[in-house]
Amino acid sequence: MPDHAASPAARTRPHRLRSAPALFAIPTLIWGSTWLAITFQLGVVAAEVSVAYRFALAALILATWCRATGRSLAFSRRDHAFLVAQGVMMFGANYVAIYEAERYVTSGLVAVLFSTIVFMNPIGMRIVYGTRLARRTVFAASLGVAGVVLLFLPDLLAVQSKASMAFGIGFGLAGTLLATGGNLIAVRNHHARVGVLEGTVWGMAWGAATAALIATATGASWTFDASPRYALSLVYLAVFGSIVAFGAYFTLLQKLGIGPASYTSVAIPVIAVLLSTLFEGFAWTWTAVLGVALAAIGNYVALKRDT
Numbered sequence: 001m002p003d004h005a006a007s008p009a010a011r012t013r014p015h016r017l018r019s020a021p022a023l024f025a026i027p028t029l030i031w032g033s034t035w036l037a038i039t040f041q042l043g044v045v046a047a048e049v050s051v052a053y054r055f056a057l058a059a060l061i062l063a064t065w066c067r068a069t070g071r072s073l074a075f076s077r078r079d080h081a082f083l084v085a086q087g088v089m090m091f092g093a094n095y096v097a098i099y100e101a102e103r104y105v106t107s108g109l110v111a112v113l114f115s116t117i118v119f120m121n122p123i124g125m126r127i128v129y130g131t132r133l134a135r136r137t138v139f140a141a142s143l144g145v146a147g148v149v150l151l152f153l154p155d156l157l158a159v160q161s162k163a164s165m166a167f168g169i170g171f172g173l174a175g176t177l178l179a180t181g182g183n184l185i186a187v188r189n190h191h192a193r194v195g196v197l198e199g200t201v202w203g204m205a206w207g208a209a210t211a212a213l214i215a216t217a218t219g220a221s222w223t224f225d226a227s228p229r230y231a232l233s234l235v236y237l238a239v240f241g242s243i244v245a246f247g248a249y250f251t252l253l254q255k256l257g258i259g260p261a262s263y264t265s266v267a268i269p270v271i272a273v274l275l276s277t278l279f280e281g282f283a284w285t286w287t288a289v290l291g292v293a294l295a296a297i298g299n300y301v302a303l304k305r306d307t
Contacts, residue, residue, distance in 0.1 A: 020256055026248035028264045032271025034241040035107065036279060040233035044225040047099035048215035053224075053234060055091050055208035058242035063201045071198050079194055082185050083202040090182025091207020096214050097175030104168030108152030111269040113172035115148040118302075120180040121262040128184050136301060137259050144266035144298030150291030151269060183258050186250055196250045204242060263302045266295050 041050045066073055075083065101110045118141040125131040149156065182203075189199050215222070225231070253261040270292050276282035 020252065020260075023248050023252040023255065024260075024264065024267075027245040027252070028267045029271055030240050030245040031264065032268045033275055034237055034245075035268075035272040036275055037233045037236050037241065040229045041237070044227075044230065045223055046215060046220035047103075048096050048211050048218065048220050049222055050234070051092070051095045051099065052208045052211035052215060054237050054242060055095075055204040055211065057234065057238040059201055059204040059208060061239065062197060062204065062243050066197055066201060071195065073198055073201055075194065075198075075202070079189070079192055080202065082189055082192075083194070083199055084206050086182050086185040086189070086199075087203040087206025088210045089178040089185070091204050092210025093214070094175045094178040094182065095207070096211055097171045097178060101168045101171035101175060104164045105172070106152075106155045106158075108155030108269075109168065110172050111272070112145070112148050112152055112156065113169065114176050114179075115145050115265050115269065116173075117176050117180055117183075117265045118144055118259075118262045120176060121183055121258045124180050124184050125187070125258055129187070134259075140263070140298045140302035142298075143294050143301065144263060147291045147293070147295030147298060148266060148269050150287045150294065151273060153287045153291070154285065183253065183262065186253055187258055190250075190254045196247055196254070200243070200246055200250065204246075260302050263299050267299055270295050 041047075045053075063073065098110060098114065101113070119138075122131070122133050122137050122141070126133050249261060249264065252264075273282055273288070273292075277284070
């Protein structure tokens with residue numbers, strides 16, 4: 001078909017594909033670095049309280065930006081109800097569950113558990129929206145999760161069987177399911193033409209409120225660590241780990257769909273391990289190298305588009 005006769009969808013497709021790598025790279029690189037930043041948050045302040053601080057600060061900054069640029073934060077009751085649900089699941093309960101999981105099991109096992117979102121998202125799309133479950137999606141997901149398992153194989157083999165491990169696995173899977181629910185709502189919000197930045201403001205605000213309620217219910221102490229280590233990591237997590245990363249991720253979800261976007265959960269552990277190599281002396285093994293290779297192939301297969 002001649003270029004001048006191409007359909008509107010065909011004409012916009014190359015632009016969408018060119019922008020996809022950058023949109024994929026932004027949340028992957030940032031969230032890969034937040035693994036290290038989150039370690040600076042642990043200790044003095046309870047995890048639930050830190051989550052509340054993080055998303056409250058992010059929501060305030062993003063709301064100020066939206067107001068300054070003339071973006072309306074008003075939504076219908078129906079749209080706002082979905083924003084509440086998204087905030088509770090994606091920004092509140094999900095993060096608290098993941099933090100809790102790491103109290104009982106290694107971060108490597110949590111990474112493996114969360115990487116299964118590459119299966120949960122397409123299955124959720126099939127159940128909720130009737131979207132076809134492509135064989136390539138399943139194949140790419142299998143490669144990606146296998147890669148993450150190999151990457152953290154020494155940690156997984158070192159885990160001893162004990163009762164507390166069940167709690168860690170339960171929290172890890174619960175966090176993954178909650179994130180999947182938040183992603184499915186994000187798809188609905190896109191179809192309802194809810195703006196990415198405007199919707200994220202409310203999502204993060206309700207996420208902060210959810211974390212605050214959980215902190216209050218569990219009797220967590222509302223303290224604050226004024227050390228530069230805690231304060232600077234909090235700002236980084238709020239601005240880059242929340243506003244920038246989620247903004248790029250939701251835009252990627254709109255452009256390529258929930259399946260390819262979810263592959264950030266496979267690439268993120270790879271970035272985290274690379275940073276751990278530089279700052280924490282991560283020891284590479286042949287299984288780790290093979291794991292990175294499988295994860296990379298899985299991401300390539302997932303993001304590749306037929307021409």
